[in-house]
Amino acid sequence: MTAIVLRSAWQGLRSTGLMGGVAVATIATALFMLGAFALVVVNMEGLLDDFGRELQVTAYLEEGLAEDQAKELAHRVETVEGVEFVNHVGKDEALERFRAMAGGAALLEGLEGNPLPASLGIFLRPENRTPEGLAILRASLDGLPGIEELAHGQEWVDGYARLAALLRVVGYALGGVLSLATLLIVANTIRLGLYARRDEIDILELVGASRLFVRGPFLIEGFVQGALGGCVAAALLALAFGLLVPELRYGLAFFLGNAAPRFFDAGEIFRLVMGGAGLGLGGAALALVGGNS
C-alpha cells in the first residue's frame, strides 16, 4: 500500500510537469526572499553577541590623579555589583597602546607631552552585560571622586540591537505574508493536478481506496515539491552570498564591522528546506480540503 502511494506520488510528480515546476519555483522564490532576510538578521545578531562578549566600560580618570589613588579607585570599582574585573591603564600605557595602533604613531607626531588620560577598563560579568547591569554600574560610579567620564558602546549597541529586532519583526511579517501567498499558489497548482486526475481518483474510490490512499500521493507530492523549492532557494542563496559578499564588502563593513559575514549552517539550511516542505504539504492539504474531493 505504501509502495503504490509512493509510486502514485512519483507518477504525479512526473505528470504534473509544468505545474509542478510552478509550485517549486513559487516556493523557491518565497524562501529565497525570506532566506536573504534571515541571513541579514542572523549576521547582525551574531555581531551583537560579539559585542556582548567584548563589552567593556571605560572610566576615564581625572588628569593629575595619583597612581596610588587610581589603584584604590580600581579596587573600589571591583567591589561594585556585577563587576568581574578592572584593568587599570595608566597614561603611559595608553600612549603605548595608541602608538601601537595603525596610524596612531603618525597622529602623535610632533605632539608635546601625553594627551591621553589614564583609565579603568571595567569588565562586567556576562550575566550583567545588559542595559540594567550597566545602569547599576553607572549609578555606583556616579559621584566617585577621580572619575572624569564613563564611556561605553552601549548606545550604539542599543541602536543596533533595535535595528536587528526591527528587521526580525519585519522578517516575521514578510514571512507570514509570503508563506500565505505561497500556500495559496501551491494549493491552486495542486488543485489543478487534482482536477487532471479526477477520473483516476474517482475510480480508486469506487474500488474502495481510503481517503489517505487517494490523498496521500498529493500530500507527498506537495511535500517533495516544497522540499525541492527549499533546496533551490538554499542553492540560490549560497550562490548569491558567494557572489555578492565580496562585491559588497565595504557596505557590509558598515553593518558588520570587521566580522566576516557568515552563511547558514547545516541546521539552518535543513530548516529552510523543511520550511519549503511544510509549505508544499500545507498547500496540498489546503487543496484537498478546499477541492471538495
Add this chain to the structure above:
Amino acid sequence: MTATFKAQDEDSPLRAPRASEAPVRMYGVSKSYLPGSWALKDVSLEVGRGEFVFLTGPSGAGKTTLLKLLFAAERPDTGQILVLGRNIARLGGGAVPALRRRVGVVFQDFKLLTRRTVEENVGVTLDVVGTPSREARSRVFNTLRQVGLHDRRNDLPVALSGGEQQRIAVARALVGEPDVLLADEPTGNLDAELSIEIIELMMAAADRGTTVIVATHDRSLLERYGRRVLRLEGGHIAETAGDSGA
C-alpha cells in the same frame, strides 16, 4: 475470504453473524435523480450468499441505478438497503471504502485507469486493501489468465480492444474474491463464446460463496443458464423468474 462474511447489523455492529441474512437486501427502495421521475420505485429484493442472479430489463429501466445503490455510489431516497449487513443509507463516509473493498464491481463503462498498465489496473483492488505485492502479482496474473489477458499485462488499456478492456474490468472485480460481485453488462462487448466464459467465471465465484448480480440485456444468456432473473421495467421489479427464489 471467499467463504466468510461478517454480518453487521446497522444497530449493533458487534452482533454475531447470522447465516440466514442475505448479503444483499433491499426493502421498498426508491431513487429519483430528477423531481417527478423515478429511476427506481419501491424495489424489494434479497439475494443470498453464493447466489447468482441476472438483472435484466430495457434500457433506462434502472439496472445501473440499482447496482450503484448497492455499492454506495448513489443514495436511496426511501427504503432500506443492507449489503453485507451494513445499512447503505446510514453508512458514514469513512465506512464506504470498507464496504467497497468487499464488493467487486464491473462497471458498464469499465472505468479503467488510463495511465496504468493492465496489471496495475487489476492490481489496484489488492493495493487498496494492502495485499503484499508479491502475493498481489501472482493473484493478478492468475486472474488475468482466467480472462485470457495475461499476455497483455504490461500494456496500457488504450492498446486493447473494447472486449479486452471489458475483461480487465471483470478481472479487477474478481481478483479480490469479493463477498458480493456486481457486474453491469459485463459481456456487452464480447462475442457469444467469450461471454459464456466470463459468465462462467462469475458462476464459479458464486459457487465459492460470492453473491453475484449480473445486469444484462443478453436474452441468450438468461435462457442458457436458467438462473433466477430479476426483471426491471420503468424502475419497478416486473417479474422474477428462474429456478431459485430468495
